[in-house]
Amino acid sequence: MTKKIILFIYICVCTCTLVAQEATTLPEGLRFEIHNDTLFVVSESEGGMPHHVVFQLVDRPNIYRRIYNDETDDLMEDHPADDIYKSIWTREHVNPYQLPIDSIQDSTVIDLSGFSLPVPGYITSKFGPRRYRYHYGVDLKLQTGDSVRSAFDGQVRIVGWDPRGYGHYVVIRHNNGLETVYGHLNTPLVDEDMRIYSGEVIGLGGNTGRSTGPHLHFEFRYLGNAFNPELIVDFTQGTLRDSTYLITKNGSFYHKMQAQHKASAGGNQGGSAKYYTVRKGDTLGAIARRNNTTIRKLCQLNGIKETTILRIGRKIRIR
Ligand SMILES: [Zn+2]
Known part of the structure; x- marks a missing residue:
């Protein structure tokens, strides 16, 4: 026993x-x-x-x-892509460069090798114009506490707090010349100036700042100018579209997109709609003149004809 x-x-x-x-x-x-x-x-x-x-x-x-x-x-003194960024290295702003993309001379080929997907989530909001402010990145679905990873090798430029915008956010300068922004983090896990490997966890995702649910706000920037991340990454596949990306001053940078958007639509798309309430004595011509538009445009926007009689109190769309 x-x-x-x-x-x-x-x-x-x-x-x-x-x-x-x-x-x-x-x-x-x-x-x-x-x-x-x-x-x-x-x-x-x-x-x-x-x-x-x-x-x-x-x-x-x-x-x-x-x-x-x-x-x-210990060993590295220079910051990534110092030649492109003229040795500007500051934690003060996401875009401290004040260098419109029109001012770059030539096109630049960006080497995308070593890319890591920041989070595996699908896109919940695209890059582009929004109701009140331009959306400089894409929103990617995650759960609070999920790992957020650096897209490439690089160095952390900013670990910031922006309660009315990005929330807890991280900006990384990459060796290939791009910068990435990671917003609404629950917990950043890196320090400023830290060297980072591609795929390294830089924080835990969350819902901080101007955010209505847990997600990662993810931006690509070149010399401070944001452009559509979907031009580089196919987020449904989680893969790169190509092994390089050509930056040109005629590329799809946000201010260009914004200008095109205004020009093509007369500012009448989506969220920027404006309405006018018809008063006694109003005519389509008078409404058009007062609101800096045309009768034709008003007819298009409201599905009416020039001869349509406007009832007082009717709301018509002017933009
Ligand atoms: Zn966003």
Whole structure:
């Protein structure tokens, strides 16, 4: 009887040891240590100096943020794409460059290799004009707490808080010359100036700032000028459309799109509709003149004819 119990305990201990060993098995040359809330990961490459990456536990279980990486943080002095950005590196604005895209001389080929999808979610709102303000990016569905990843290698330029807009947001300058913006984060997990790998988790998604549900607001910018991310990424497939992207000053940058939109539609699309209530003595001609439009346009917008009699109190669309 006693022998049986001892044997049972022996087997248990062996199994536990085995499980414990399996759980802590790391690739050769890699070890980690945990001291209180800090996780140190050390890789010892053959013949080289040990490489340290330090992570710190954030306010919830099992989420660590990287705080130090000796290999990348110590050695690099220049910021990514310094030549394009004329060594401007500031945390003050998302677009500190004040450089309209018309002012660039030539077209530029952007190398998109190493791309990572920031989140796997589908688009809930596209790039383009909106009711009150232009939408400079795409909105991608996520759940609060989901990982948000850097699109390319690069360096964090801004970790910001914009309560009436982006909420908690991160701006990253990439080595390929693009900048990306990640908005409405619940928890940013990076620091300014930190070097970032493509696909590295830079924060947890959320619903902060001007946002009505958990999503990632994601922008691509070049020299501060936002353009449609769908030109680069097919978000339904989660893949790049091409391995490079050609930036030209006639490309689909937001101010161009906005100008085209105004010109083509006379500003009468979607959210920018305006109405006028017909008063005694009004004629279509008078309404058109007063609102800086034409009788023809009013007829088109309202599905009426020039001869239609306007009832007093009727609301007609003027834009
Ligand atoms: Zn958005």
